Amino acid sequence: MAEADPQISGCPFSSASGKQRKLTGRGNADWWPDALQLDILTQNGKSPDPMGQDFDYAEAFNALDYNALKADLTALMTDSQPWWPADYGNYGPFFIRMAWHAAGTYRTSDGRGGASSGQQRFAPLNSWPDNGNLDKARRLLWPIKQKYGKHISWADLFILTGNVAIESMGGPVFGYGGGRKDVFAPETDIYWGTEEMWVDQGAGTRIDPDKQLDLESPLAAIQMGLIYVNPEGPGGNPDPLLSARDMRMTFERMAMNDEETVALTAGGHAFGKAHGAKPSDTFRGAPESEAMELMGFGWLNDQDEINQGHITTSGIEGAWTPNPTAWGGDYFRLLFKYDFELVHSPAGAQQWQPINPDPEDMAPDARDPSRKVPTMMTTADMALKMAPEYRKISERFRDDQAALDNAFARAWFKLCHRDMGPKARYLGPEVPAEDLIWQDPVPAGSAPSDNDVSGFKSAILSSGLSTAELVKAAWASASTYRQSDHRGGANGARVRLAPQNGWAVNDPEELTRVLGRIDALRGNLSMADAIVLAGTAAVEKAAHDAGFDVTVPFAGGRGDASAEQTDADSFDPLEPQADGFRNYLKTKMSVKTEDMLVDRANLLGLSIPEMAVLVAGLRVLGANAGNSKHGVLTDRPGQLTNDFFVNLLDMKTAWKTVDTSGDEEFVGSDRASGEQRWTATRTDLVFGSNSQLRAVSEVYAERGNEAKFVNDFIAAWNKVMNAGRFD
Template identity: 55%
Template structure:
């Protein structure tokens, strides 16, 4: 008789077979998880650990020596192609960095997120689990002095250097996360590699890719190497490439350089039957211990490896940095064929044996080189071809361009140069780093503060709300995802940002007309003056609420120039919505409260911080266009806890009046007391946010409300102060 398996009698949270979360039961609820996905409960470090301090004890030269030695230390469990792991390590670094997109700054290499799902199990990241395990002995040796995130990118650099490329530089400073970024939006598809004409496609109209996405399919880093939806057509693929690389902040020159430079070394793997491969790491059996895509029916390693399904090397010498890629591309005619795994690729119509790359395990055997649809795009797209021909004629120019593009790819999400760490960090300012000159700290801060008070309040030229809103607008562009934006640099005063709708140009010009002359008079930067003026406004508002408090101020911001600002690149930072000021540029399918969460997470806020900050901004009367929605107070401009007091007052009823508008009416009389938006009312309707709102509404918490608001305000104002890091 067959033995029956008993069901566990204990109901517990380890049931992973189905989604039993509150959001699954009540899909309309606002999911706050994105604000707490990397809280201190996930990290194994104690509260005293500081990665930048730990880096000071790292022997960088010893680490680099060990990593270069690793490149040719082939292991039998995953042998190196041609005895060199360079191609594999470059792909690991490339795919770690390559998930970055400019739209929201998410993805990329700065958190080591490729260690976790879904990235660790994307089809495009096949067998990169082996690369990480090959790096483990080095990580084990150097321990807490080097993060996985830094180690992975450094591995790519060391691979290129060991094969002959002079790299542009490297910065440490990427700090590991310890939990998946499960709330990052990677697309609407419900399965991997779905064709782009399905119901859940990321495309609309004439192949318009949804923002903020960059890759063409769920599970790919860039484009489909076999062609659009797996159908070879180099001209169509070129358009996908152009869109994808633009979404990563790359131009045509950089796109060609990166494509060619990535394919100058290493090979693709498709010499076998892909159908016999096992599950990805996240879905594999427990005994596989985090390894995925295993071939348990055959050898499945070395020359028999299957990863992308495409098979072969691009160049004659795949472990050497040279100009062999362009020589191979232009010296031959290419025709479609299929790999042993059944993937579309191109082979040369004819080629001499001595131009063929040798077998990865037996150098007495030679195989045809191959090209993908993306490679052929460089030959047939007119603009890409011009650049490719230029690189083919000038190998030094190609090497230099690639080195800078590779540096940009692997450092795009690391923020400005002021935050770079290590002996190999370049000193040159690059436009994509949003450079900011060093600011002056040697000025009369107290005198400037007093002058701001005199001009704003004694002369009655500016209000509390105008000072606070301007400082907020200057700082709110910061994105912790790629460390761009923020108050440092005072780019709010430059031509592009000055015209953003969300910045209210008329009010902004009025405030700057007062603050810019004061900055010049005292020798301070405009950036410092804007933030200090916001602090002055908050202190005045707190005093009006009966709380005497000083807002901490960190001087030393610089002022960026027009020449130091790439307006096209900076355009992605323009706010389309800002719940903290009750602003939406237009109506969107996404709910306003969800857009508030997105901005709060990019600013690095927790749910309590988001709550107290928004409640304070409302009573400070900082709404866009002086709108009164959510200003639940009879004393606007005073930093009271009135927003929370009135939000939680059961003497009021909440009556919808439109898509995103509500009247707050007195239950007894029916009179309209206040108006509100969804962003305001969610702090009373969501059970978690209501708990925070009730806390700040308590009679004994006015003082703490002000103190907590100030802490969060200072956090936002200083979020981009990488120049002040230890």
């Protein structure tokens, strides 16, 4: 499962305040304050991508000699290099771990993490304890990446290499889809936690009932610097039942159920070994902090130590099975055949060893196949035997190899592709034909005729439904999109299905009534198209009512998903706890609401001006959740005007907090008379209080920029309405 390097569990740092915002957490500059800072070169929209905006990765990938690449990867598996010799003469297990750890950072809560952009190349992931020595795996791959160049991204290569490794050792593979385009800078918008040390054993786990701790959203890993759980047990406590508790929580946060958790753990540990040959303080630090002459290598660099096999990564030492380069049923056979005792590895880590193993059940030494050594299990492995729910699944897999083969192949495919979004984004000859429910399948739609579009627009605008109601329904449908994992969006019209039709932010009773009327009038349009078109028609009318002769674009062709095509449980994490665009806050949180607005804008792929005009436009159109009047800073609601910005910045208004709101709500009164004029929330006032947002707001509040505001709102609206469309 996870190899963590305890040598860097003591990397403390301090900040001026000692506190960080929850959505920001610890940044690279905090962990490595002396590192070269390149942010200044990406200011003002400058891209770090050397391929340029015109590069079409899908076109390049489709021109790849796919079979030749797989043949080269297969040959690499047994092409052991003297500077980093392959355990058992086979790099396959090493590359499986590389692929797993590239994909395994994905989490369902915000869709961030995962393998889709090749982030394992950059800090902090390139220096996480759990990724110890994977810098060597990437260097082993460099000659192949260099050979195939633009036709295969690092992100795609990581996963394909893991697949080839499994195949080359006789393991089952369900398929492969390319299409992960590389980025060329760390994704600094991902919150990994606030801890001040990597894998701090003294701090324990992020789940601790005794301390009233639960795993904070959006986090999924159990400690800072781990992909999943601590293999020694929670906070180093070798209790298999507590480890099972942590495993269930963290794997659920990464979209895996119990069967998938057991299959992945057993399947991954069918191969290779863990490394804990010597105490970790024998070796050097992580790549991001290492000396320049090491050229990005970290942890272990001494060639004499490497040649002797003195490698430490997790601190745990040994193989799980007697055949660590061949797929089979040995993992479960040994787990249930023997009683295990708790021992310490040469590096001092706690692990479990079979008592009196038969000679044939011992593993070959990684460097000397003539020598036999005991196998081992981690505390996380023991959880599959000791925890009742996991044990039932494990016993079934022990007795039915075909079931394990199928479960592992499918779970591995899901692990590696969960963050890619709909299957329409997959590239290559090995994309499985089967539609999987976690891919959020949507039947193909058909573009409506011009007559269908114009007829529906006339009908819906004469239906008695208000501009606000139509805009709210369209926004509820489309704004679920997340660019992090390409889930959500208006395609599929899942807003009419559970759980979205019951989310409080969507005003369920109103939504049901509005969708019913849309359904009755839509004619030949799909429900997905009709919802968007209804909102689009309302925006166009609101602009006309404000005196602007504009046309709001509409592109049809969306399909309608069924309840059977929708995994309702997997959509639960998409429910907004806050949506600043609709001035909605489910409950007051430790995170500032304006931070959550920015986070949601980021998931929607919006720029600062796009975020600003959407908030302002949705306010004057009356699109607040619960039909709240907060932030509706206009005397002509329902018209698309720049009144929000004009009145927010009006110096005739003085603002003060509502005493009972805990600085979430505010009242704006006339400075001269004291008469109350407006009410607002933090996500409204931030556009006047924050200097950068105020600068943008001032542009849209200026006389002469009324039409610019309307046109920019329409462009941003259209962007959100079409987000998530890959048809």
